[in-house]
């Protein structure tokens with residue numbers, strides 16, 4: 001591809017990003033890089049006093065992050081990556097290095113020290129190339145560099161500071177701000193690479209890759225498995241200066257006896273007895289990390305080094321995963337992900353059910369025992385649950401230097417998993433857990449019989465715990481689920497088209513009114529009637545949005561039997577896929593009879609690809625074997641045309657639902 005000649009050099013290689021930062025992942029993913037994420041366990045506790053300049057600290061931390069993962073993967077993940085990328089972002093102001101704030105007071109201290117001033121943001125990046133060797137060893141070559149960007153903050157009032165801190169945004173960001181989000185409002189100017197501030201200097205990184213893959217003879221960049229001696233003998237170390245010029249000097253040999261790290265030796269023994277890869281001979285593990293002298297060797301923007309440090313024999317496994325008769329590691333991983341998918345879902349459901357994300361939002365930094373006490377669960381079980389959530393990117397460890405693991409929400413959890421978040425999925429997650437999970441547990445029967453297992457689940461529930469739930473509670477639970485999903489999707493649907501010419505709309509089966517509220521927000525001239533069953537409408541006070549109240553009204557009725565309200569635009573959001581053909585035609589005929597020529601019909605569903613090859617969300621939804629069916633855009637278009645609605649536009653929003661706007665001929 002013309003745009004990414006360097007990134008494409010990495011295609012087919014096992015690239016690992018040694019970072020939990022969602023921003024780094026996004027920047028690299030957007031650049032077209034395919035990689036695995038293995039967050040580094042390196043604790044960011046290097047003594048800052050030992051570094052002459054702030055960027056040296058960032059570079060060294062980035063190196064240690066990357067090296068830790070490069071060394072761990074062969075025996076923990078049973079595979080040797082081709083390339084590991086580590087990064088560390090810091091803010092430097094008034095001779096101080098600012099990392100991520102540990103609490104609100106710390107964020108306040110950081111942000112007030114930045115107010116009205118220019119500061120520097122440094123991101124150190126380390127690229128470790130790993131090579132399996134014939135003689136039971138892995139060679140590592142390292143290149144590291146940094147990028148500096150200057151940022152000037154406006155004067156920040158106390159109110160502004162605290163409002164920003166209370167938004168929760170500063171907590172996992174270097175210097176206590178996120179320039180890409182609310183923090184952007186604090187910034188007067190940026191000199192240099194913006195993405196460097198966000199956490200990854202993409203441009204500089206590509207230049208380094210270009211250097212490694214296109215211009216350097218000293219980096220062994222052949223395909224993994226072809227052992228390649230390093231330039232000055234197998235233990236050579238090379239340093240690249242800021243212009244990418246290579247200097248050679250005597251190697252520092254990173255090899256240690258078995259006794260060097262009792263903890264790691266223990267890991268190796270465990271792995272070799274428990275794992276299918278036990279046949280792989282593991283002799284010893286090197287525990288030392290780059291020495292301090294390395295730090296002073298880093299040149300202004302780059303340094304590169306290579307070292308053979310870990311005598312692990314990864315050869316057998318590499319050969320196995322590469323032969324024609326054996327599945328590729330990536331394929332196995334994909335299957336394992338599918339097999340484990342249910343465990344991940346269940347971990348999310350359980351954490352959500354125990355309101356762990358609410359708890360850690362209000363009290364970030366609790367350890368497992370404290371969380372266990374709050375949620376009234378066992379310490380052992382809670383610890384497993386919290387650790388699983390960390391591995392899924394829902395939680396993170398607050399202070400890696402702390403002897404106990406202290407947990408806090410990731411951005412993802414803060415945005416979507418807290419029950420009070422504006423776009424909370426909490427209700428929908430509970431719906432998935434309590435309604436869909438039991439339904440899909442009977443998938444075998446559903447497939448055999450070709451019908452939904454809803455009745456079976458209902459009977460089972462009546463026999464056990466849910467019989468204690470009143471029907472009101474069950475209804476509210478269901479509506480919460482629908483409301484939470486609708487809130488997430490409503491904005492994309494409401495703004496998919498210019499609907500300003502429609503002054504009145506009727507949302508058929510509009511449930512809690514989430515879509516209606518979003519429509520009146522997006523189209524100020526519009527008022528919307530929500531039409532739904534009496535049992536649903538009577539619950540509306542639980543979901544009222546008082547800001548838009550006088551523009552949204554509710555009418556109780558059955559859209560298959562009762563007269564429909566008159567409107568310029570009818571909305572059918574996630575309704576049709578659940579109806580039998582017969583009901584669907586009744587409904588569409590009723591709308592066609594009520595609508596005048598020129599009236600609109602806004603349909604929102606998951607549109608299947610025309611070849612029904614995806615998206616899997618739609619096809620998996622079809623597995624509930626409800627009365628209805630999933631359709632492609634052209635199938636919906638045909639249906640509507642049969643009832644006199646000519647399709648004007650189809651929009652694949654790229655969001656959770658697609659949208660079609662048709663007009664009554």
Ligand SMILES: O=c1[nH]cc([C@@H]2O[C@H](COP(=O)(O)OP(=O)(O)OP(=O)(O)O)[C@@H](O)[C@H]2O)c(=O)[nH]1
Pocket residue numbers: 018019020021022023024039040044065087088089090100172173174177178179180183197198199200
């Ligand atoms: O404007 C912004 N500035 C910084 C950030 C984010 O801040 C963190 C910096 O922390 P660090 O480099 O230590 O990286 P971690 O998040 O701890 O992940 P690792 O696993 O790599 O240690 C980084 O996430 C930046 O993206 C920002 O978002 N905006």
